[in-house]
Amino acid sequence: MQARRQWITPHEWMIKPTQQTEWIEGQGILIWMAEVFSALGMGLYLVSIYLDNWWGALAAWFIIIFLKLPFHFFYLGRPWRFWRAIPPFTDAWKTSWIARGMFFTTVFAGLAMIQLITTYMLNHNMVSEAMIGPVTVLDYTMRLLAGLFALLTGIYCGFVMSYCKAVPFWNTGLLPIVFVVMGIADGLALILAVGLITGGVDFHAIEYASQWALILNVILIGTYLINASYTSATAEYSVMQLIRGKVARAFWIGVILLGILVPLVVSLLSIFVLPFMPLLLIFAVIAHTIGAFALKYCVLKVGIYRPIISRVPVH
Amino acid sequence: MKWGMVIDIKKCMRCHGCVAACRVEHFLPLHITWVKLIAYETEDGGVLDVTTYPVRCNQCKEAPCVDVCPTGASYQRADGIVTIEANKCIGCRYCVIACPYQNRTFLRKSSDPGYFPGYPQTGYEIKGKKLYPHQRGTTTKCNFCAEKIDYGLENGLKPGIDRDATPACVNTCQARALTFGDLNDPNSNVSRLIIQRHGKQLQAGLGTDPSVYYVDGKHGGNDNKAPEHAMTGSHIQHLSSVEDRAKELFPWLKRDNE
Ligand code: SF4
Ligand code: SF4
Ligand code: SF4
Numbered sequence: 001m002q003a004r005r006q007w008i009t010p011h012e013w014m015i016k017p018t019q020q021t022e023w024i025e026g027q028g029i030l031i032w033m034a035e036v037f038s039a040l041g042m043g044l045y046l047v048s049i050y051l052d053n054w055w056g057a058l059a060a061w062f063i064i065i066f067l068k069l070p071f072h073f074f075y076l077g078r079p080w081r082f083w084r085a086i087p088p089f090t091d092a093w094k095t096s097w098i099a100r101g102m103f104f105t106t107v108f109a110g111l112a113m114i115q116l117i118t119t120y121m122l123n124h125n126m127v128s129e130a131m132i133g134p135v136t137v138l139d140y141t142m143r144l145l146a147g148l149f150a151l152l153t154g155i156y157c158g159f160v161m162s163y164c165k166a167v168p169f170w171n172t173g174l175l176p177i178v179f180v181v182m183g184i185a186d187g188l189a190l191i192l193a194v195g196l197i198t199g200g201v202d203f204h205a206i207e208y209a210s211q212w213a214l215i216l217n218v219i220l221i222g223t224y225l226i227n228a229s230y231t232s233a234t235a236e237y238s239v240m241q242l243i244r245g246k247v248a249r250a251f252w253i254g255v256i257l258l259g260i261l262v263p264l265v266v267s268l269l270s271i272f273v274l275p276f277m278p279l280l281l282i283f284a285v286i287a288h289t290i291g292a293f294a295l296k297y298c299v300l301k302v303g304i305y306r307p308i309i310s311r312v313p314v315h
Numbered sequence: 316m317k318w319g320m321v322i323d324i325k326k327c328m329r330c331h332g333c334v335a336a337c338r339v340e341h342f343l344p345l346h347i348t349w350v351k352l353i354a355y356e357t358e359d360g361g362v363l364d365v366t367t368y369p370v371r372c373n374q375c376k377e378a379p380c381v382d383v384c385p386t387g388a389s390y391q392r393a394d395g396i397v398t399i400e401a402n403k404c405i406g407c408r409y410c411v412i413a414c415p416y417q418n419r420t421f422l423r424k425s426s427d428p429g430y431f432p433g434y435p436q437t438g439y440e441i442k443g444k445k446l447y448p449h450q451r452g453t454t455t456k457c458n459f460c461a462e463k464i465d466y467g468l469e470n471g472l473k474p475g476i477d478r479d480a481t482p483a484c485v486n487t488c489q490a491r492a493l494t495f496g497d498l499n500d501p502n503s504n505v506s507r508l509i510i511q512r513h514g515k516q517l518q519a520g521l522g523t524d525p526s527v528y529y530v531d532g533k534h535g536g537n538d539n540k541a542p543e544h545a546m547t548g549s550h551i552q553h554l555s556s557v558e559d560r561a562k563e564l565f566p567w568l569k570r571d572n573e
Binding site for chain 2: 015077079081093099160163167
């Protein structure tokens with residue numbers, strides 16, 4: 001007779017490394033989307049104000065207001081209480097990165113809107129002679145401040161995760177840096193798309209900057225993974241899941257191939273070999289954007305908890 | 316006062332009594348349990364053993380779930396109990412992610428299909444939802460039966476000693492594996508157990524400083540043993556994890572490799 005197994009283990013998830021699901025499965029997909037659009041919006045805004053591209057800045061503002069925020073909003077269990085997370089309605093910003101992030105995003109939305117208006121007025125000669133000086137000062141101040149808050153809006157997503165000691169793979173100061181550098185590379189890719197539609201973009205210069213951003217990304221991701229492999233057994237387990245386990249396909253095809261190698265090869269070809277080819281650029285932009293989605297997916301997916309009972313081997 | 320609990324894992328027999336008592340006390344929705352049992356097998360020289368850790372919110376003194384909560388819905392009371400003000404919770408689930416012990420549960424619609432899915436709610440359920448409303452779209456967890464403690468103190472009772480002021484899971488534990496009391500009082504039952512039997516906290520290295528301690532019975536005496544007559548089938552099943560006893564009690568049970 002087949003032995004009946006009475007020795008059940010009702011909560012195995014607590015003695016083995018267990019993947020977090022709240023922020024990636026089911027409704028958690030919305031968090032993934034919101035995270036991606038935070039990075040895309042931040043990167044595109046920073047690149048746009050640096051290159052003085054009004055359409056790019058507008059697109060970035062739209063991404064943050066009409067994509068990032070709604071995804072966050074609809075994820076909430078009680079969406080209509082969202083205001084409770086925004087200072088001054090909460091004083092939790094002293095410790096909570098979500099409260100800080102809500103503050104950064106709200107301030108960015110306001111400042112960037114003013115910047116878009118002042119830049120538009122200046123670009124279209126809608127300001128009287130006497131007001132040009134003050135409006136220009138206001139415009140530059142807004143660019144500076146909105147740029148700073150765009151950076152904070154992008155970086156806080158990394159801090160939200162890196163604050164969690166429960167998930168060793170995330171619990172490192174490198175995570176926000178990886179997100180910001182990848183976000184800027186995303187911004188460089190998106191500004192190419194904006195340039196293809198509106199013109200007024202120096203493709204060669206952007207490809208050149210993009211190539212360095214991508215190389216920096218490769219170094220950062222490599223450092224991150226090596227660092228994680230040495231911090232704890234659970235973080236190492238996360239790395240294994242990423243490079244050899246369930247998430248490996250998304251990592252190698254999405255992040256490495258489409259997100260980094262394809263755009264890098266296209267950049268190099270555009271700079272050194274080929275003439276300007278819009279179709280190739282479109283292909284690179286699409287590949288890079290898929291890479292942006294894949295990166296956040298992978299990081300969220302391999303968010304694995306430390307086993308609670310440590311006397312049991314990790315794996 | 317700082318409330319704390321000591322759990323003797325040598326005594327716990329995995330009867331699930333605490334799980335049930337907590338469910339009844341708080342009218343928990345069908346798919347939510349605040350107290351959980353972790354059981355794992357170990358094999359030593361061919362002898363199998365099962366160890367059970369009853370876990371619930373540790374009411375950490377340095378609670379990451381409180382720090383990350385963006386609205387202040389999660390907060391710590393002066394007596395150390397970490398609790399959630401459901402009306403303030405927006406359901407962002409940051410606390411669920413940040414709890415290293417995975418002791419928080421988000422109450423989604425699918426977790427609350429009624430006690431008899433597909434059938435009308437029973438009178439018990441209807442009353443329960445009024446007495447102890449759990450809000451869908453918010454996060455829930457064990458609160459050390461704070462309402463019982465508050466009631467008891469208001470009425471001059473002593474939590475951990477008087478049943479009406481003591482958590483339901485502690486009251487119900489037939490093996491007397493759970494002890495509740497004031498961690499700030501060096502003479503309390505919990506403080507003495509922690510010192511005498513070298514109480515350990517789960518994941519102490521994370522700096523959360525849990526208020527729930529575990530003693531494994533290997534240190535000190537075993538003077539709080541469950542009475543013979545309190546032994547139930549599940550108790551015996553637990554003891555049966557000592558293999559010879561298992562074969563004796565359950566002759567139809569064979570190990571996988573036999
Ligand atoms: S066990 Fe988890 S939910 Fe409870 S206080 Fe500690 S961190 Fe918070
Ligand atoms: S789910 Fe509720 S209790 Fe948890 S962090 Fe968010 S607002 Fe706070
Ligand atoms: S202390 Fe109260 S709320 Fe916590 S597990 Fe025990 S019965 Fe449930």
